[in-house]
Amino acid sequence: MSTGIGARVRRKEDRRFITGKGRYTDDIRNDNQAYAAFVRSPHAHAAVKGIDKAAAEAMEGVIAVLDGHQLTGDGIGNIITGWAITSRDGSPMNIGAWSALATDRVRYVGDAVAVVIAESPALARTAAEAVAVDYEPLAAVAQPVAALASGAPQVHDNVPGNLVFDWEIGDEARADAGLAAAAHVTEVEISNNRLAPNAIEPRSAIAIHDEAEDHYTLYTTSQNPHVARLVLSAFYNVAPEHKLRVIAPDVGGGFGSKIYIYPEEITCLWAAMKTGRSVKWTAERSEAFMTDAHGRDHVTRARMGFDKNGRITAFKVDTIANLGAYVSLFATATPTYLYGTLLSGQYDIPAIYGTVKAVNTNTVPVDAYRGAGRPEATYLIERTMDIAAREMGMDPAELRRINFIKAFPYQTQVLLNYDSGDFPALLDMAQKAADTAGFAQRKAEAAARGKLRGIGYSTFIEACGLAPSAAAGSLGAGVGLWESAEVRVNPVGTVEVLTGCHSHGQSHETTFAQLVSDRFGIPIENISIVHGDTDKVQFGMGTYGSRSGPVGMSAVMRALDKVEAKVRKIVAHQLEASEDDIEIVAGEARVAGTDRKMAWHEIGLAAYTAHNLPADMEPGLKEGAFFDPVNFSFPSGCFICEVEVDPETGVTEIVRFVSADDFGTIINPMVVEGQVHGGVTQGIGQALLEQVVYDESGQLLTGSYMDYCMPRADDVPSYAIAHGCTPSPNNPLGIKGCGEAGAIGAPPAVINAIADAIGTDDISMPATPQKVWEALHRARPAVAAE
Amino acid sequence: MYATNYHRPATIEEAVSLLTGNDEAKALSGGQTLLPTMRQRLAAPSDLVDLRGLPGMTGVSAGDGTLTVGAAVAHADVAGNADVLRLIPALAGLAGRIGDPAVRHMGTIGGSLANNDPAADYPAAALALGASIVTNSREIDAGDFFQGMFTTALEDGEIITAVRFPVPEKAAYAKFPNPASRYAMVGVFVARTSAGARVAVTGAGADGVFRHSAMETALDADWSPEALAGVATPADGLLSDIHGSAAYRAHLVGVMARRAVAAAG
């Protein structure tokens, strides 16, 4: 069976995961292990008047109780944001200081003010309860619109009006003109519900300080250990980079939430130095709800203009984005360059203008979560298209079709330059798979059973493969977003690939190995993928933004090119042939048309014994490469969802879900389908079930699974997945990335289907049974009545 | 979780004596409510007295027009019991939809009734079927047993040992699960008994499970879903939370009641 590109290779990592042999941070135990528990604010906003640690310190087994004044006193730096945004008036953004342990003021429920280090986790927690903090509660604000109102409580003194920035994109005059000239203008008011990331493995950290070497090691649940090391070293002053090793071992899901360097990891490193103990912390689920960066939370008003034929004339958008109490690492990029730049969707829109006001509130920070900005843009555009179609009496699929971009490359009005795609083909493919022709009959049959059946579309595009470094830099990014790889062929012919990407569910151990197996025809068992350790891999930017394929694999391909070139030289020299005549097939290199050949292990051995190499050649067989993409990649898709609503209860059942995706080249279809299943399920979760709720005073009401509703297996249908393919012209594999598509595209497909079923667009996410029933009640009282 | 002492008594009497006069001691049955509460540090009993497997608290027996379920019988064992399935299939169905398989194999009927969670399922069955709650010292009619959210007629140290259900002519339970917790957001148990129609509602009442007398009257006159059509359920006194308003719950009570009557046949 092939184990090359395009093969359904079974996941190499699954054996250890499904037999319980995975090694996660919390599984690791050190000599000298101590445990941290954080003292967290129960208030959304309060002044800290004093901290009485005496009772906790007196408890047997308590090693230390440390607070924010000690932390800042030791020179530990404030937590930074990685992307500078300029407001439309030219002013820089306003950022309130964020200390890993709050000193004078707490700003959200869960904000940590102190840490207890003790001999056991239970003892640490008991002692943390014994720390008496004198809080003076302050007025709090949790909702983004309320935070902008005059007289709203101020989250940070140096962020007037709680406004972090007021950013714009596009051409306002042009958009106004387009709207003025429109035959029809659709106005929408849309909110994108706030989500908790809910990785199955909660965040965890173990910090070790080796006094002899003055060296630190941090095991942590990170999607990007090198970036963690860079930031910990350059900004938080924990230790210089060469004295700090960050290891992200097996990590159980991230969805963005494990990109960031959180207060807890910083505090553990500092506490390890203070106490001379290895310090471990693992979040409880309730801590995860309180402190993991949340996602989404936008409120938007938008207007889209159409000419008399249904062609879009302009799109104008005003969004308020809730950033929470502090500005997290990617928080400023998510509602701007990952959101505003997507406002053209799959459509040829001649004029676009958008503004984004980012605001502080007394809630946990909001940052990138699977899709990051692109789901918010997609939901806005795709809901607007459906509402417009209904208003204009057009078929929603036709309205999309006549507005599709059909020629590439396509320069949008919002910075991005789309490289490839075939949107009509995806729509055709999805309509066929969904049997849209038979929908009317299914609807009638459902009506006979007392159910309201509806169909919804979502035709979407994403900008993935983050990111061309120079372009990102010019827009304010603090880092480059290339990726690195190293391919080591050992003397016996086995291969190690070192990558700066990190797998926390993405299957890199399998798919990256497929590239090598494909190139040299060697067995996949002979290939190992090494990642997640700054002492092993020289540098890398990690995994998020569907970048491991387009960027990370591209770096591997470049390194493989170099290895292959050297192999050809070695073989040509040894077999006294011309390099051009060497063929590498099925683990052998031969001289074309002859029986002269070298087995793969013989080549490795030849490179390392160096007994007979070309005169100017260095021994060994190891090559590295950095790949910096010239553009984003642009996966696109068409999702079609069919629902049945029970008008008596408002319960929505998803009865059909079809995805037609264009991910460019696919390395392993099984893995890609898994990514689509997971992403669509998260999208369905957002559409129907999930919502973080803070009450007016900033208390978190959805602090456990009793109240926060995750999708379960019986909430989702069997998915039908089809693939189109227009390869990306901008990377060696033609790959576009598949990690986020489902979460980006699914929510509007579901909501559009519900709106179609109940005959009203007066419905928001999550479309809970109560909301659907109420919408029905408002729009069609007779149907909803008892 | 705080440190606690675990006891495994051999008899009901020993269990009662361990619990009596010790405010900080708690009975432990399936642990599906108590242990999560302790892990969240919302409860800190000094002593846990394990009731599982005590003679007199296990097993299901049928006879004399009644069905008796030991207090320590797990939900899964009620759901799969041949006598329950034969005599009160609605009770088996209710038990089979509590929580998830792990919860059903650990959680017990006695624990559920003693806890009297306003969103729990069993209280609706006990009240609608007119069950007797048998304790170590007496029998309490279900109508007297439930005394508001998380409150029951149990005295300090009193242990439920069994639940005795009169076998109804027909019965059914319709549950509208809370989407997140999958406890009952509204659950309606209807029964036609020798004493007439009984309708008990769980999940919705601010004071826990309650009987719906207007529906009972309507069903006494005409046991059919249609008979419930005009019967109002006032939203006053119903729970309102992020999952469902009182008005929505009131509406669901009607829908679930009609579905239950239809299912009972």
Ligand SMILES: Cc1cc2nc3c(=O)[nH]c(=O)nc-3n(C[C@H](O)[C@H](O)[C@H](O)COP(=O)(O)OP(=O)(O)OC[C@H]3O[C@@H](n4cnc5c(N)ncnc54)[C@H](O)[C@@H]3O)c2cc1C
């Ligand atoms: C994930 C999850 C989902 C759930 N879903 C549902 C659901 O859908 N519907 C539902 O109804 N319930 C649900 N439950 C609750 C479950 O049914 C519990 O089993 C039940 O509420 C308590 O029973 P237990 O045997 O576990 O009692 P325990 O947790 O052991 O005890 C509960 C309380 O009752 C007391 N107690 C226990 N036994 C006795 C006794 N014999 N006499 C006197 N006092 C006693 C204890 O001291 C304690 O105060 C769920 C629980 C979980 C964890």
